[in-house]
Amino acid sequence: xxxxxxxxxxxxxxxxxxxxxxxxxxxxxxxxxxxxxxxxxxxxxxxxxxxxxxxxxxxxxxxxxxxxxxxxxxxxxxxxxxxxxxxxxxxxxxxxxxxxxxxxxxxxxxxxxxxxxxxxxxxxxxxxxxxxxxxxxxxxxxxxx
Amino acid sequence: xxxxxxxxxxxxxxxxxxxxxxxxxxxxxxxxxxxxxxxxxxxxxxxxxxxxxxxxxxxxxxxxxxxxxxxxxxxxxxxxxxxxxxxxxxxxxxxxxxxxxxxxxxxxxxxxxxxxxxxxxxxxxxxxxxxxxxxxxxxxxxxxxxxxxxxxxxxxxxxxxxxxxxxxxxxxxxxxxxxxxxxxxxxxxxxxxxxxxxxxxxxxxxxxxxxxxxxxxxxxxxxxxxxxxxxxxxxxxxxxxxxxxxxxxxxxxxxxxxxxxxxxxxxxxxxxxxxxxxxxxxxxxxxxxxxxxxxxxxxxxxxxxxxxxxxxxxxxxxxxxxxxxxxxxxxxxxxxxxxxxxxxxxxxxxxxxxxxxxxxxxxxxxxxxxxxxxxxxxxxxxxxxxxxxxxxxxxxxxxxxxxxxxxxxxxxxxxxxxxxxxxxxxxxxxxxxxxxxxxxxxxxxxxxxxxxxxxxxxxxxxxxxxxxxxxxxxxxxxx
Numbered sequence: 001x002x003x004x005x006x007x008x009x010x011x012x013x014x015x016x017x018x019x020x021x022x023x024x025x026x027x028x029x030x031x032x033x034x035x036x037x038x039x040x041x042x043x044x045x046x047x048x049x050x051x052x053x054x055x056x057x058x059x060x061x062x063x064x065x066x067x068x069x070x071x072x073x074x075x076x077x078x079x080x081x082x083x084x085x086x087x088x089x090x091x092x093x094x095x096x097x098x099x100x101x102x103x104x105x106x107x108x109x110x111x112x113x114x115x116x117x118x119x120x121x122x123x124x125x126x127x128x129x130x131x132x133x134x135x136x137x138x139x140x141x142x143x144x145x
Numbered sequence: 146x147x148x149x150x151x152x153x154x155x156x157x158x159x160x161x162x163x164x165x166x167x168x169x170x171x172x173x174x175x176x177x178x179x180x181x182x183x184x185x186x187x188x189x190x191x192x193x194x195x196x197x198x199x200x201x202x203x204x205x206x207x208x209x210x211x212x213x214x215x216x217x218x219x220x221x222x223x224x225x226x227x228x229x230x231x232x233x234x235x236x237x238x239x240x241x242x243x244x245x246x247x248x249x250x251x252x253x254x255x256x257x258x259x260x261x262x263x264x265x266x267x268x269x270x271x272x273x274x275x276x277x278x279x280x281x282x283x284x285x286x287x288x289x290x291x292x293x294x295x296x297x298x299x300x301x302x303x304x305x306x307x308x309x310x311x312x313x314x315x316x317x318x319x320x321x322x323x324x325x326x327x328x329x330x331x332x333x334x335x336x337x338x339x340x341x342x343x344x345x346x347x348x349x350x351x352x353x354x355x356x357x358x359x360x361x362x363x364x365x366x367x368x369x370x371x372x373x374x375x376x377x378x379x380x381x382x383x384x385x386x387x388x389x390x391x392x393x394x395x396x397x398x399x400x401x402x403x404x405x406x407x408x409x410x411x412x413x414x415x416x417x418x419x420x421x422x423x424x425x426x427x428x429x430x431x432x433x434x435x436x437x438x439x440x441x442x443x444x445x446x447x448x449x450x451x452x453x454x455x456x457x458x459x460x461x462x463x464x465x466x467x468x469x470x471x472x473x474x475x476x477x478x479x480x481x482x483x484x485x486x487x488x489x490x491x492x493x494x495x496x497x498x499x500x501x502x503x504x505x506x507x508x509x510x511x512x513x514x515x516x517x518x519x520x521x522x523x524x525x526x527x528x529x530x531x532x533x534x535x536x537x538x539x540x541x542x543x544x545x546x547x548x549x550x551x552x553x554x555x556x557x558x559x560x561x562x563x564x565x566x567x568x569x570x571x572x573x574x575x576x577x578x579x580x581x582x583x584x585x586x587x588x589x590x591x592x593x594x595x596x597x598x599x600x601x602x603x604x605x606x607x608x609x610x611x612x613x614x615x616x617x618x619x620x621x622x623x624x
Binding site: 013015016017018019020063066067070071074078081082115116117118119121122123124125126127128142144145 | 184186210211212213214217233236237238330333334343344345383386389390393394397398409410411413551552553554555556557582584585588624
């Protein structure tokens with residue numbers, strides 16, 4: 001299980017004029033998806049005060065890894081926007097080229113305690129990348145805010 | 146580096162090369178071009194010129210900046226029969242737009258209650274993330290009516306008045322909406338968001354008209370120096386974002402079937418005349434209608450807040466809609482291309498329709514004036530009201546810019562604001578602000594934006610629209 005505090009160092013925000021994006025690297029695909037999920041979660045809210053006490057399952061299927069990452073992050077975005085559920089820890093339990101299944105931990109939004117950042121509208125397809133590197137895997141994600 | 150050739154005082158051209166189907170044209174002053182040259186927005190404009198069926202030029206307005214897929218400030222017209230529709234040319238926030246309300250109040254009338262009015266507006270119009278709407282959650286039946294009827298639904302629910310409708314682009318209701326093409330997830334995302342502002346660059350602003358450039362036009366629009374106006378910038382909220390997301394997800398694989406390749410996945414597109422294309426157009430129109438209803442509801446809430454704080458009624462307040470524009474949308478229109486009239490689908494991504502006087506699509510009350518074009522600037526300086534002009538019909542498929550245009554990334558803007566008390570900094574400029582997130586305010590501070598006056602100047606020099614009035618902010622409400 002990857003917790004927010006341990007993921008922060010591996011997620012690098014890059015400059016984009018209108019929107020917000022991040023680049024993430026990891027030794028394996030499951031770790032890449034875990035770090036990307038927490039990169040998104042950190043754009044939605046300050047994760048220091050999001051307690052990992054409730055559990056949800058996120059499972060998606062797609063034709064390739066890039067689409068898979070989009071759909072995985074979109075599912076996490078919907079958890080926040082539709083269910084009002086913020087995540088601060090994630091464990092990818094199964095991952096191959098066309099399917100990912102993860103357990104996420106977090107809690108319902110508490111406006112009195114949580115500090116939400118601006119609304120994330122979407123995970124865009126612009127430049128969306130999942131690719132192998134010498135050291136493992138890399139992803140590039142641009143969010144519409 | 147992309148090669149640009151200067152073709153006029155404020156126009157620059159990128160010749161066709163590679164897979165571009167048409168050349169691209171950029172509207173910018175020499176000063177603006179100095180910083181724009183290296184901006185990824187130009188590469189995005191080149192990508193837009195690859196779209197199947199595109200006609201004329203791929204266009205960039207002077208507020209152009211790096212977006213996703215299309216640049217923000219990008220315009221593309223495609224042939225209505227042979228062209229494609231791309232949700233990336235409209236954006237996630239379908240029918241993000243601006244409305245300008247005039248009042249019978251002078252700035253002095255609200256001077257004594259300014260703080261209280263700011264508090265009341267902040268409380269009345271839910272702004273930020275996770276805030277529920279001021280109206281009850283929409284029932285499935287309500288949702289259907291919103292998607293079909295747009296602003297008219299909100300008027301029927303008691304927000305604003307019927308006369309507002311002819312002061313909205315498309316009378317606040319895009320024809321061809323297909324509620325059944327809007328997914329259940331999209332409906333769920335929009336259910337509790339009717340009458341909410343959202344965050345990011347969305348805002349509600351109480352302003353003072355501080356300069357009139359065209360007295361006759363201003364009088365015809367009911368705008369005069371010293372008057373209090375209200376501007377609302379928002380869109381279709383989660384419902385629209387999901388409509389775009391659903392369409393892009395479906396169009397990715399569908400492109401292969403139609404033999405279409407584009408240089409950026411965000412530009413996924415399908416023929417307008419295809420099952421997927423028609424489904425998206427129906428869903429997009431429905432989402433656009435949600436946005437019009439949303440802005441109409443917020444306008445009604447603003448009027449209520451003014452009435453409560455000033456202890457007066459509608460007659461004394463005199464709220465009236467000057468105009469409501471959408472700046473993220475695609476529309477089927479007729480334009481003259483290469484000397485002959487042609488039916489095209491105009492994608493405007495961060496660009497405003499700016500039809501010239503006499504255009505039949507304008508409501509009778511506005512036809513002799515041209516379409517009002519509302520250009521919000523940054524929250525510390527000014528915004529502008531213009532009218533569409535002939536140059537837009539001749540050169541830009543009836544289009545002008547949509548705002549000042551960002552200059553700094555959000556991280557840069559926050560860094561620039563480190564150690565600055567943003568509330569006090571705005572106070573020094575005479576602006577009272579209420580916001581849920583101060584870091585959000587820092588990202589939207591004036592230094593993050595180009596000077597809207599320069600953008601408007603280019604639009605005017607190009608003959609795309611003519612300035613009518615300048616508006617300065619008094620109160621700003623942000624998510």
